[in-house]
Amino acid sequence: MSFTFVDPTSLDHHALEDGTEFAPRFDAHGLLTVVTVDDETKDVLMVAYMNAETLSLTIETGIAHYYSRSRKSIWKKGETSGELQQVVSLRTDCDQDCIVMSVHQTGRGAACHTGRKTCFYRQVTVENGEAKLADTGIPRLFDPKAVYGK
Amino acid sequence: MSFTFVDPTSLDHHALEDGTEFAPRFDAHGLLTVVTVDDETKDVLMVAYMNAETLSLTIETGIAHYYSRSRKSIWKKGETSGELQQVVSLRTDCDQDCIVMSVHQTGRGAACHTGRKTCFYRQVTVENGEAKLADTGIPRLFDPKAVYGK
Numbered sequence: 426m427s428f429t430f431v432d433p434t435s436l437d438h439h440a441l442e443d444g445t446e447f448a449p450r451f452d453a454h455g456l457l458t459v460v461t462v463d464d465e466t467k468d469v470l471m472v473a474y475m476n477a478e479t480l481s482l483t484i485e486t487g488i489a490h491y492y493s494r495s496r497k498s499i500w501k502k503g504e505t506s507g508e509l510q511q512v513v514s515l516r517t518d519c520d521q522d523c524i525v526m527s528v529h530q531t532g533r534g535a536a537c538h539t540g541r542k543t544c545f546y547r548q549v550t551v552e553n554g555e556a557k558l559a560d561t562g563i564p565r566l567f568d569p570k571a572v573y574g575k
Numbered sequence: 576m577s578f579t580f581v582d583p584t585s586l587d588h589h590a591l592e593d594g595t596e597f598a599p600r601f602d603a604h605g606l607l608t609v610v611t612v613d614d615e616t617k618d619v620l621m622v623a624y625m626n627a628e629t630l631s632l633t634i635e636t637g638i639a640h641y642y643s644r645s646r647k648s649i650w651k652k653g654e655t656s657g658e659l660q661q662v663v664s665l666r667t668d669c670d671q672d673c674i675v676m677s678v679h680q681t682g683r684g685a686a687c688h689t690g691r692k693t694c695f696y697r698q699v700t701v702e703n704g705e706a707k708l709a710d711t712g713i714p715r716l717f718d719p720k721a722v723y724g725k
Binding site: 428430442443444445446447458460462466467468469471472484514515516517518519523525537538539544545546547548549551555556557558559560561 | 578580592593594595596597608610612616617618619621622634664665666667668669673675687688689694695696697698699701705706707708709711
């Protein structure tokens with residue numbers, strides 16, 4: 426079973442924002458921004474993209490599938506590392522150009538390719554009038570060299 | 576005081592992912608994706624964009640300033656509605672092309688222009704093989720017609 430989605434240009438403003446039709450507004454590259462959050466802690470784990478095919482695969486299988494902009498291909502998250510993401514819920518925003526996906530992060534619990542739980546492990550600080558980054562101390566749950574071989 | 580940011584192409588992979596230089600990777604349109612979360616509840620409130628100018632303004636003032644893609648201008652969130660966002664923290668991701676901004680949502684507590692706390696008030700459901708949306712029941716905290724006059 427694969428899913429097709431309603432063309433958002435076929436909906437009026439009210440139907441897009443308050444209706445029950447799921448009409449994702451893919452961008453000029455055919456992509457939708459996806460914010461992935463941990464269903465238990467509500468931490469933002471990562472931000473990535475889906476095209477219509479991987480959005481359909483995600484709904485169909487209950488396992489997160491993204492579209493890799495760098496590899497230009499389907500990206501089944503965790504296929505290499507084992508850190509699959511089981512989908513708990515998908516929510517869309519008012520104008521349907523973005524998704525928040527709640528997941529159960531399997532494996533060692535690391536969504537980030539650096540081995541950390543979340544990609545957002547550095548915080549902006551201001552030092553002597555300059556914006557810098559400070560590590561927030563989120564530990565690595567795996568060694569990326571051992572997992573990815575680089 | 577305004578902030579300038581390090582050019583990400585001047586950094587190697589390690590410095591970009593593990594360093595202390597803040598080098599936001601603005602896209603081809605000069606924009607960075609920003610995920611705004613409620614600092615208390617950790618709910619994702621909205622997803623929007625900043626350019627270098629509004630990122631600097633946000634850091635400088637501690638009040639969220641986005642770039643409006645539709646109006647092609649600076650968007651001081653809450654300027655019309657009163658729902659200003661006070662910045663608690665800004666975190667960047669591994670490859671620095673995205674920000675998670677934790678905020679205290681002032682006013683009536685509604686980040687969404689529909690009057691709801693969050694833009695993500697509808698959930699994807701599957702009915703008879705079709706992907707549809709279901710309202711999750713998040714209440715409106717203001718009447719958008721009264722606030723925006725439309």
